[in-house]
Amino acid sequence: MQFEVWAPQAERVTLHCEGATRALARDPDRTGWWTGEAEAADGARYGFALDDGPVLPDPRSRRQPDGPDGPSAVVDHGRYTWRARWRGRRLPGAVLYELHVGTYTPEGTLDAAAARLEHLVELGVTHVELMPLCPFPGRHGWGYEGVSLWAVHEPYGGPEALKRFVDRAHELGLGVVLDVVHNHLGPSGNHLPAFGPYFTDTHHTPWGAAVNLDAPGSDEVRAFLVGSALAWLRDYRIDGLRLDAVHALHDTRAYPYLEELSAAVDALAEDLGRPLSLIAESDLNDPRYITPRAVHGLGLHAQWNDDFHHALHTALTGESQGYYADFARAPLAALAKTLTGGYFHDGTYSSFRGRHHGRRLDRARVAGHRLLGYSQTHDQVGNRAQGDRLCALLSPGLLACAAALTLTSPFTPMLFMGEEWAAGTPWQFFTDHTDPELAEAVRRGRRREFAAHGWAEEDVPDPQDPATRDRSVLDWSEPEREPHARVLAWYRRLIALRHEQPDLTNPGLADTKVAYDEEARWLAFRRGDVRVALNLGKAPVAVPLGTGRGEVLAAWEPVETPGPNGLLHLPGESCVVLTQA
Template sequence: MQFEVWAPQADRVTLHCDGATRALERDPERAGWWSGEAQAREGSRYGFALDGGPVLPDPRSRRQPDGPDGLSAVVDLGRYGWRAAWAGRGLPGAVVYELHVGTYTPEGTLDAAAGRLEHLVELGVTHVELMPVCPFPGRHGWGYEGVSLWAVHEPYGGPEALQRFVDRAHELGLAVVLDVVHNHLGPSGNYLPLFGPYFTDTHTTPWGSAVNLDAPGSDEVRAYLVGSALAWLRDYRLDGLRLDAVHALYDTRACHFLEELSAAVDGLAEELGRPLSLIAESDLNNPRFITPRAEQGLGLHAQWNDDFHHAVHAALTGESQGYYADFGRDPFAALAKTLTGGYFHDGTYSSFRGRRHGRPLDRARVAGHRLLGYSQTHDQVGNRAQGDRLAALLSPGLLACAATLTLTAPFTPMLFMGEEWAAGTPWQFFTDHTDPELAEAVRRGRRREFAEHGWAEEDVPDPQDPATRERSCLDWSEPEREPHARVLDWYRRLIALRREQPDLTDPDLADTKVAYDEEARWLAFRRGDVRVAVNLGKEPAAIPLGTGEVEVLAAWDPVRSPGPDGLLQVPGESCVVLVQP
């Protein structure tokens, strides 16, 4: 079997495989690469020693049976017998569902999660977005401190379990998107700096030195990241990748890394004959990310839209601290702006940042499905002190309004697991660091962060306490009980309406028309013939729809058709979707 590794700074590289050692030779065709053959079989443990140092796992390891610090294992991903015939599924018309493998079920495995996919089919979801599955320290964590960017976390089930999950999803008609982290690794278990210049001090990030995308040696680092992305899409038959915090990918080269990645992914899509999607997480409000490469953009297919979330959250909860400040002043005006323009900060002053921020989207050229809209995500829930969901803050009626805004807005809607039944379980920040010093630093840092905002230390869950993760697991008995069952039925009805009413998946952002009353706390908008009205106030609201016949498609509480005055009477904390030809 052929083994190879990039180690440009080493004078000697030794392969250790199943107890045998072999000196690798410099590759005459590729500078900095070492290669050689050795006997190996499925499951063989191996690693590389540089200049007589300790044996390290393979940077391109496909399996880490003993975690990030252990030896790598040989695995043949081509031996899996795929069952599903799958032509792929693009983002237009999609409903995305963000899922964390470790808390979607109490078992916390990919196989257990696959056993619950029928629920998503009944809900009407089209795309499952898995949070990161790369190996990380310990058993439980969010996954954003992963290493071994080509491998699958062993406690989740390892590589074949991910193949089984994707296969089952495809059998059920569900596409699968994977969250990948290119902006930092580790820190625990990150051995890449010992192999080569994977990181650079030219730029800094919240996690330390930046991934090397533009300094000497960056050609191979970029190839490492692009190769990892293509391997996920090809070997696991994934339908797309969600790219974590792309604003932290610092790159001054003329061809940005994301442009290079999007070109490679589009090329693979053409080769495979099925659509592949790249979805960016970015807080820059820069349309260039989702502008085609032919128009001097980076060519990504979609991005998360936090501005929509912040506007919805501020309107629902009244919160106006931190980054909610600009949205909380006039939340309904902020919500109206995002519904019609995508971004709220499109060159306007951001008090949270102390400067102007963003630039406008060209609504004539950017389709609405390129923005993902949501009222909850793992970040927006889990980064609260106690991981409280909207269900802990709002009435069922207001939760129905949040669902209505998300699922009828002119964006690709995304749900965070459990929100569809108003899950009573929190989703808290939890870790399982095996390094005692790192574990204590994370514990202290979490409590210090929230102490600055008035939280008592004992009220902030300990990330290292196993009970923190256990509290965050979904309770699958809830959907059978009230008020959860009613909320779940509402989500199902709204998603069904997206299939039944073409206007709700119309990609034209400019076609959305909005009216609102800040004081009365209601907002209504029109998408083609569909009218949507939400009343977030406690008192009934008279919402002007105009005269004419209407058909109620879905109503949280009973409503009557508008009278001669054209006013629709909507009960307090309620919502309705109508058709008015």
């Protein structure tokens, strides 16, 4: 088979494959590339030695059976026989479910997760969003310190297990989205700097030198990242990618990397005959990310909308620290603004940043489904000191309100695993670094971060303690008993309504009409003939919905439709979805 590697600074490159060595030759047609042929079948171990250096794994390795520092292994993607006949699922009308393979089940493997997918079908979600799967040191971790961007973490089951997972999801009608990290790698196990200028000191990130998207050598680095993205979509039949922290992709070139990536993904979708999606995580509130390329945007298909989360979280919990401060001043007004305009910070002053932030979204060009709405995510739960979920902070009634807002909003809803039954397990920050110095640095850094906010060191879980991961594993006996069963039934009903009521998937943000009373703590909004009313206070309220024939579609507590005076009497900490023609 043909082996190749980009190593522009090397004088010699030697292939080590299954105990044999072979000198590679410079590729006359591609500057900096080395190529050569050797006998190798699926599973064959190999690596490259540059000049007189050690044998290193392939930067484009498809498998790392012994971890990031071990040899690479050949993967023959043609060996797998796909079962599902799959035409794909589009994002409009979707409901996503964020899942971490290592804690979704006690086994922490892709095969074990695949065995639980029928739960998601019964729930009514349409897409599973997998947290990162690239290899990282150790067994357990969040996955955001991965390396080998073309490979699958071996403790999760490796490449074949991911194919079995995707195949099973597609058989059940579920799309699969994969979280990928292009803004940094490692640090542990990252051998890319030995091969070429994959990173640059021109820009800096929280993780050190930035990925090289615009300095000398960046053509090949961009091709490396685009190639990795297309490989997940093509070789594993993934339906979309979630791009981690795109605001950390520093790029000054006239043709932005993200625009190049979106064009390549759209071209692949056309070739494959099925829809493919790119979903950005960004805190910039820049609508250009999700504006089509034809009207001078970057052409990404959607983005996470943290502003909706922050407004909802402050309205429910009253928390006002850090970036919540701007939302906590008038949380229902902030919710109303995000429900109708997408962003809260759309050029307004951000006290957290000490400057104006964001840009107004053009509702005529950007549909609501291009923004993902959620009440919980891995970030918003796991980055709390103790990884406490909303159910540890709120009453069941307020949890029901959070679900109603998320699942009837004009955004594409996303749930975080276990949220649908108010999981009693936390989801904490855990690592399994094999480098003792790095492990200690992470441990100290985590505790130092929260000590600044008044947390005692002993109250912040040790990321390296295996018990921290074990506490974060879902308890699958919970959905069968109260109070979890009632919450799960509520989520199922709301998701079913979203699929049944066309007004709830209307993509027009401008068509959402909101009323609220900050002091009385109620908020109501209208989407076509569907009304949603929430009472976030403890006392009953009378919400003026107006007269008209109506039908209660879902209610957390028993309510009657508005009478002749147009008032809806809503118990404390409860919500209702109804029609009103």
